[in-house]
Amino acid sequence: MAAEQDFTKRKLWGGRFTGSTDPLMHEFNQSLKYDQRMYAADVKGSIAFSKALLKAGIVNEHEQAEITRGLKEVEQEWANGTFAIQADDEDIHTANERRLSEIVGKDIGGKLHTGRSRNDQVATDMRIWLLDETAKVEGYLKDFLNVLVSRAEKEVDAILPGYTHLQRAQPVRWSHVLLSHASAFLNDLTRLREMVPRISVLPLGSAALAGNPYGLDRELLRQELGFQSIGENSMHAVSDRDFIIEWLQWASLLMIHMSRLAEDLIIYSTAEFGFVQLADAYSTGSSIMPQKKNPDSLELLRGKSGRIFGQMAGFMMSVKGIPSTYNKDLQEDKEPLFDGVDSVSASLRIAEGVIATLNINADKMAEALSMDLLATDIADYLVRKGVPFRETHHISGRSVALAEQRKVQISDLTMEDWKALSPHFTEDVFEVFNFENSVEKRNAIGGPARKMIQRQVDVARERIAGKN
Ligand code: ARG
Numbered sequence: 277m278a279a280e281q282d283f284t285k286r287k288l289w290g291g292r293f294t295g296s297t298d299p300l301m302h303e304f305n306q307s308l309k310y311d312q313r314m315y316a317a318d319v320k321g322s323i324a325f326s327k328a329l330l331k332a333g334i335v336n337e338h339e340q341a342e343i344t345r346g347l348k349e350v351e352q353e354w355a356n357g358t359f360a361i362q363a364d365d366e367d368i369h370t371a372n373e374r375r376l377s378e379i380v381g382k383d384i385g386g387k388l389h390t391g392r393s394r395n396d397q398v399a400t401d402m403r404i405w406l407l408d409e410t411a412k413v414e415g416y417l418k419d420f421l422n423v424l425v426s427r428a429e430k431e432v433d434a435i436l437p438g439y440t441h442l443q444r445a446q447p448v449r450w451s452h453v454l455l456s457h458a459s460a461f462l463n464d465l466t467r468l469r470e471m472v473p474r475i476s477v478l479p480l481g482s483a484a485l486a487g488n489p490y491g492l493d494r495e496l497l498r499q500e501l502g503f504q505s506i507g508e509n510s511m512h513a514v515s516d517r518d519f520i521i522e523w524l525q526w527a528s529l530l531m532i533h534m535s536r537l538a539e540d541l542i543i544y545s546t547a548e549f550g551f552v553q554l555a556d557a558y559s560t561g562s563s564i565m566p567q568k569k570n571p572d573s574l575e576l577l578r579g580k581s582g583r584i585f586g587q588m589a590g591f592m593m594s595v596k597g598i599p600s601t602y603n604k605d606l607q608e609d610k611e612p613l614f615d616g617v618d619s620v621s622a623s624l625r626i627a628e629g630v631i632a633t634l635n636i637n638a639d640k641m642a643e644a645l646s647m648d649l650l651a652t653d654i655a656d657y658l659v660r661k662g663v664p665f666r667e668t669h670h671i672s673g674r675s676v677a678l679a680e681q682r683k684v685q686i687s688d689l690t691m692e693d694w695k696a697l698s699p700h701f702t703e704d705v706f707e708v709f710n711f712e713n714s715v716e717k718r719n720a721i722g723g724p725a726r727k728m729i730q731r732q733v734d735v736a737r738e739r740i741a742g743k744n
Contacts, residue, residue: 307367315354317404319347324500328492339384346380391488395514395602399479416624423632428454429733436641447711452724455732460533475519478503482510485601515601524588527620531581538574550640555633587612647685661700671698
C-alpha cells in the first residue's frame with residue numbers, strides 16, 4: 277500500500293491527493309500506450325511554449341535553451357525507441373515533462389508548464405499531429421487520383437455497358453467509369469483542403485479553460501507552430517473536438533466512395549463479367565479451392581468503410597451530452613482518430629496499387645454490349661427526324677419487343693420491319709448499330725465522347741494540382 281501511496285504522490289498532479297490510485301484505475305486512465313505517437317507534436321508545442329515563456333519573462337535565455345535541449349533529447353529518445361516509460365507516466369504530456377525534468381533538472385523543467393494546462397496542450401498536440409497527417413493523406417489521395425486519371429486517359433478505346441439498377445443501360449467508355457469514381461474522390465480532395473483552416477486553429481495559451489494570466493504572446497505561438505489562426509475563446513479552445521469529428525466524417529464519405537469503387541470492381545472481376553482482372557499482388561487464393569482468386573484487397577476496402585463510419589459514430593456518441601470545456605471523455609478522441617487516419621491512409625495506398633496494376637479485358641467488355649443497349653439511340657434517331665421523344669420511346673420499345681419475340685437482336689430487324697414500326701425509318705437506321713458512334717454522339721460536357729473524356733482528364737489534373 278505504501279508503494280501505491282508513493283505512486284500517486286509522484287504524479288504531476290499528486291499534491292492534493294492523500295489516497296492512492298487504484299491500479300486498475302491507473303491503467304484505465306492511462307493514454308500513453310496510444311498517445312505516444314504524438315511525441316513529436318508534444319515536443320514541438322512545448323518548445324514553442326518555452327519561447328512564449330521567455331518573452332513573458334517566466335524563464336530566462338539559459339532556461340529556455342535548456343528546455344529546448346532537454347525536449348530535443350526527449351524527442352530523440354522516442355525516435356530511437358530508448359524512451360524509458362515509467363509506471364506512473366499517464367500520457368505523452370506528463371511523460372515528456374517528467375523526462376525533461378530528469379534531463380535538465382526540476383528547477384528548470386518545472387517552469388515549462390507555467391500558464392499552460394494539459395487541456396490546451398493536448399488540443400494543440402492533436403491539431404499539430406492531424407495537420408501533419410492530413411498533408412500525408414492529401415498526398416496519398418492525389419497519387420491515387422493520378423492513377424485513376426492516367427488509366428482513363430490511356431484506355432479510352434474500351435467500351436462497356438453502363439449500368440443502372442445493375443441492369444445493362446447504355447454503352448459508355450471504360451474511361452468514363454473510372455472518371456466517375458475520380459469525380460467523387462476529387463470532391464473529397466477539395467473537402468480535405470477546405471478542412472485545413474478549421475484544424476489549423478491554435479488552442480495553446482488558453483490554459484485549463486480561463487486563459488493564462490501571464491500575457492503569453494499567442495501570436496508568437498501561432499507563428500512558431502504555423503497555425504493559420506488563434507482560438508478566440510479559451511473555453512471553446514480546450515473543448516473543441518469538432519475538427520476530429522469533421523475529419524472522421526470526411527473520411528466516412530471518402531470510404532463510401534471507396535466502397536462503391538470496390539464493389540464495381542468486384543462485380544466486374546467475376547467470371548460472369550470478366551471485364552477486369554486483379555493483379556496477383558492484390559488478390560489471394562483459397563485454402564481449399566485451387567481455382568480461386570479472391571479480390572481481398574477490394575473486399576477490405578469495402579469493409580473498412582464500415583469501420584471508419586463506426587469510429588466517427590462512436591466518438592460522436594462519446595462527446596454527446598458532456599458539459600462545457602474539458603472532460604476526460606475527450607481523451608476518447610484519440611483511438612478513433614488514429615485508427616481512422618491509419619485506415620484511410622492504408623486504404624488509399626492499397627486502392628492506388630489495385631488500380632495501377634489492374635488488367636482490363638476490352639474484348640469481354642465488348643462482348644457484353646448487346647444491341648438493345650442502343651434502343652435509346654433508335655429513339656434519338658427518330659427525334660432527329662422530327663418525331664416527339666415520347667413517341668420515339670414507344671416505337672423503339674416496340675422494336676425491342678419485336679426482336680425479343682423473334683429471338684434476334686434489334687440490329688437484325690429488316691428495313692421492312694422498321695418501316696412497319698414508323699415511316700420515318702430509312703436505310704441509315706443501320707448506322708445506329710455502332711457502339712463507338714453511340715458514345716461519340718454523347719459529346720456534350722460530361723458525356724463519354726473522346727473529346728469529353730479528355731476534357732475530364734484535363735479538369736481533373738487541374739483540380740489535383742489545386743488550380744481550381
Ligand atoms: N491525456 C489527456 C487527454 O488526452 C490529456 C488532458 C488531461 N487533462 C486533464 N485535465 N486531466 O485528454
